[in-house]
Amino acid sequence: MFEDLIVIDCSTVLAGPSVGTFFAELGAAVTKIENPAIPDVTRTWKLLSEEKNTAISAYFASVNYHKQYLQLDFKNTTHFNELVRLIEKADIFLSNFKKGDAEKFGLTDTFLHSINPRLIIGKISGFGTESDRVAYDLILQAETGFMSMNGTAESGPVKMPVALIDVLAAHQLKEGILTSLLQRTKTNKGQTVSVSLYDAAISSLANQASNYLMEKHIPQRIGSLHPNIAPYGEIFVTKDGKLITFAIGSNKHFQILCSFLELNEFVSDVRFATNVDRVSNRKELKEFIQTEILNLEASEILTFMHQHFVPVGLIQNLKEVFENSESQKLVRTETIENKETKRVSQIAFQLKS
Amino acid sequence: MFEDLIVIDCSTVLAGPSVGTFFAELGAAVTKIENPAIPDVTRTWKLLSEEKNTAISAYFASVNYHKQYLQLDFKNTTHFNELVRLIEKADIFLSNFKKGDAEKFGLTDTFLHSINPRLIIGKISGFGTESDRVAYDLILQAETGFMSMNGTAESGPVKMPVALIDVLAAHQLKEGILTSLLQRTKTNKGQTVSVSLYDAAISSLANQASNYLMEKHIPQRIGSLHPNIAPYGEIFVTKDGKLITFAIGSNKHFQILCSFLELNEFVSDVRFATNVDRVSNRKELKEFIQTEILNLEASEILTFMHQHFVPVGLIQNLKEVFENSESQKLVRTETIENKETKRVSQIAFQLKS
Structure with missing residues (x-):
């Protein structure tokens, strides 16, 4: 599908890396670049049961797949020049740099487009590129209304059990980049695509947003029971x-x-x-x-x-979920740095010509 | 952006219509076609506070925006011929027909591609196009593990408060269609893009999936507290x-x-x-x-x-959420059938040239 695309993935944690994996699964050549001094923090986010002496965790594996791995220190001139050569040939550049880091690394949009005008620059931030607030999934779920609605009357507000705001932001970035790739077929020019976790969360409020915006209805925590239908x-x-x-x-x-x-x-x-x-x-x-x-x-x-x-x-719990052959069809296996890893595919659509 | 795209949206409820709205927000001409005898059921999904004498509900408004509305009965020959004329000129055709309906309506993929080989056919189903199981968000959240993980130790399994499986399936369909549009720039041929709510949910299990697949860790309901970090x-x-x-x-x-x-x-x-x-x-x-x-x-x-x-x-509850000027930037207003409606944008990415 995307065998002619080259992706440079300098992003970390969940949302950005899953966008890189999405393009990798569709055939793109994706290189994940990490700072040797500060590799992707999710390599260390391990369950107690996980092997200590490997740099791969289940969390890391869940959103990194089918990538090449490269360590480059952007402040080292030789490394920086190598990065520049890679970017010159790339189609997509992914990052979740915090405010000020692009300038510090010498990787501003202006610079990136000066060396490669066709480059599509994909960026994930917590609260927008101008904010320096620290973004954790918990904080986003709190501030965008999800926790206020999730749970039962007795439970109090509850965080949802997957970092869904990251997952939703990743979808927005995939859609933005695909849209930009379509634009590029006409203009032959790259663009910058920015997504904040905050906007992605707000955009996902769906019918609950309209219930409030049109009817001033403030959704309460009602657990699983449908308020107007039983059983x-x-x-x-x-x-x-x-x-x-x-x-x-x-x-x-x-x-x-x-x-x-x-x-x-x-x-x-x-x-x-x-x-x-x-x-x-x-x-x-x-x-x-x-x-x-x-x-x-x-x-x-x-x-x-x-x-x-x-x-x-x-x-069903996750054991029962993965006993189903339908869910197993989405499982992808790969050995990364000598460690066998598994995850579910980013691609849940099927294309048929 | 997509001013040259024509979308025929025959889908109902949440996922399909939100895909139509996504393309409409990016400039496409989107016509939503409903059966006059059985219009989109969400027109009737109203809060108790909503006006009875209008065919627009907040739920309907949340995922329908910037569309033309047309009523056609596919079993009426004149109407069917009008639909065919629209499809001949269209780029994208959206449906969530249940198993057997495409054949009943005479709208199989083979027929659609025979009248328009460039057409991209987007389909949403519950459990795959070959299954006739009834799909409700509650059932999907139950069977794909989300309910088992959501809540506290005391609360028992809890459904998440937005139909997020629909939202996630809509993202998959958007990505599949955008990918197919990119393919079409090379092949000049349309494809069929299918997404099931089930696959979309499984694909969203992210790190929890890898925790189970790699470590046999079955996530329990732990509420909002991080198990290894405090406070x-x-x-x-x-x-x-x-x-x-x-x-x-x-x-x-x-x-x-x-x-x-x-x-x-x-x-x-x-x-x-x-x-x-x-x-x-x-x-x-x-x-x-x-x-x-x-x-x-x-x-x-x-x-x-x-x-x-x-x-x-x-x-924050939704009232507090929408007191924030950042969230208000995503609110979109439109009068549909004389009713003022509001919703949040499907687009949470920003493109800059």
């Missing part, structure tokens, strides 16, 4: 100890569920006959359903519900 | 009733925090001197810090910490 988000334990949840959006789905659970009388029960009734009496309904589900294996429930197109899903 | 993720209440959190990743940051709170003796206190000590005694430490913070306004804390580059953030 929807309630979690049940099966006979074989699995957790299962339903999204019963219509009376028809409720009838199918009741018929399967031999609770047919509930379909006309005044407590449960309509969705409004079910929402009003959802706790009581949950207990009745739980009693029946405790006698059933997860697999029997899933098979029946899939056949009848009732939305149902198991709540 | 990190603890939530404090300020004098003016705001919620604030810190990411104190180093002894230097801890010294600055202690100096500000006039707790200098803690820097050499055996309970708190090192990060390991602080993690061991994090509950006790939290109470001491909370006592001091209750005497301080949020703004004084933020000003001092920003000056000293200590990572800190307010936990």
Whole structure:
């Protein structure tokens, strides 16, 4: 796909490196350049179980794949000149330099475009290129509203369990660079593409943003339960100890569920006959359903519900997730610096000619 | 940017329409086509506060912007022929047809490419184009591991508060289509780009995926607290009733925090001197810090910490989020069918030539 593209990736941590990996997976030649004195910090972000005597961690592996690795100290003239030669031939240059670093390293946009006018410069920052605030995923999730909405009434605000703001910022940078590559086919000129974690987070508020902007509705933490539909988000334990949840959006789905659970009388029960009734009496309904589900294996429930197109899903941990052959299709393996590494692909789209 | 692109958007709900809006924001001419008998269901997904007598909801507005609207019944020959004429001139065709619908409507890939070989066909499905499973965000979050990791030890599995799997799938489709547009500049041929919500979710597991795949580590629900760093993720209440959190990743940051709170003796206190000590005694430490913070306004804390580059953030609800002028820059307003609508931009990257 992108076999003719050359990418110089001077970025660290999650968002920038995952953009480099995206282009590498699509065929580009990607060189990750690290300062020998301060290599990518994620090389040291290890679980307690990880080998101490390797410079590769699972975190590092998750967003670095199919790259060449090179150590260059930008303040060393020989190294700097080598970097310049690489940039002269490159299509994309990635960085997450903090404010002032581009000037310090002599790698300003003006300089980069002076040696390579076709270069597309991709930049990740926390709060915009003019801010010197330190950006951690926790802080971004706090300030952009995600923590205020995530959790239950009792739990208090909760951070989401993946650095999703970084993931979303990486998507924005990929889209910006692809757009810029399309522009370049017409203009033959490179551009600078900048993304802040803050903007990427705000842009991801989707319907919750419009609910506030149009209706002044301030979303509260309501856990998994759908406020206006029941049973929807309630979690049940099966006979074989699995957790299962339903999204019963219509009376028809409720009838199918009741018929399967031999609770047919509930379909006309005044407590449960309509969705409004079910929402009003959802706790009581949950207990009745739980009693029946405790006698059933997860697999029997899933098979029946899939056949009848009732939305149902198991709540799976990552072990269970990766027991599924569909998820395994996205796993990519590579030996980096003698260490076997694994990660999921950045590419979740399929192209067919 | 994309002023020369024509997009036919036959998709509904969140992911597909947001892809149409993405291209519309970048200048493309986007026509959203709905079946007059079954318009986009999100037109009816309203908060209780929303006007009943309009066909526009905040949800609908959040992912539909800068589009032309057209109602066509694909089973009506005149309408179908009008659709064909539009597709003949289009660059991109978007749909989230459920399995079998493309055949039913006479809009298979083979037919679409026979009338327009340059057409890029973008498709969103729940579990792949060959699956007929019903896809709800709740079910996807359950089956791909996100719910298992989200929440606290006490809360049980919790759904994340935005339909992020849809948002992530939309990003994948944008990237796939942009990649395909780049291919087309060389081949002059369109392709089919398919994305499933399932694959988009798996691809977003990032470092958590590698932690499991490489180390068999099954992530547990740990709320906001960083398991190996303290104070990190603890939530404090300020004098003016705001919620604030810190990411104190180093002894230097801890010294600055202690100096500000006039707790200098803690820097050499055996309970708190090192990060390991602080993690061991994090509950006790939290109470001491909370006592001091209750005497301080949020703004004084933020000003001092920003000056000293200590990572800190307010936990803000959406009202507070949109009081910030930086977030307002991403708000887009448009009157659709006589209704004033607002949403955040799909575009969180900035291009500079």
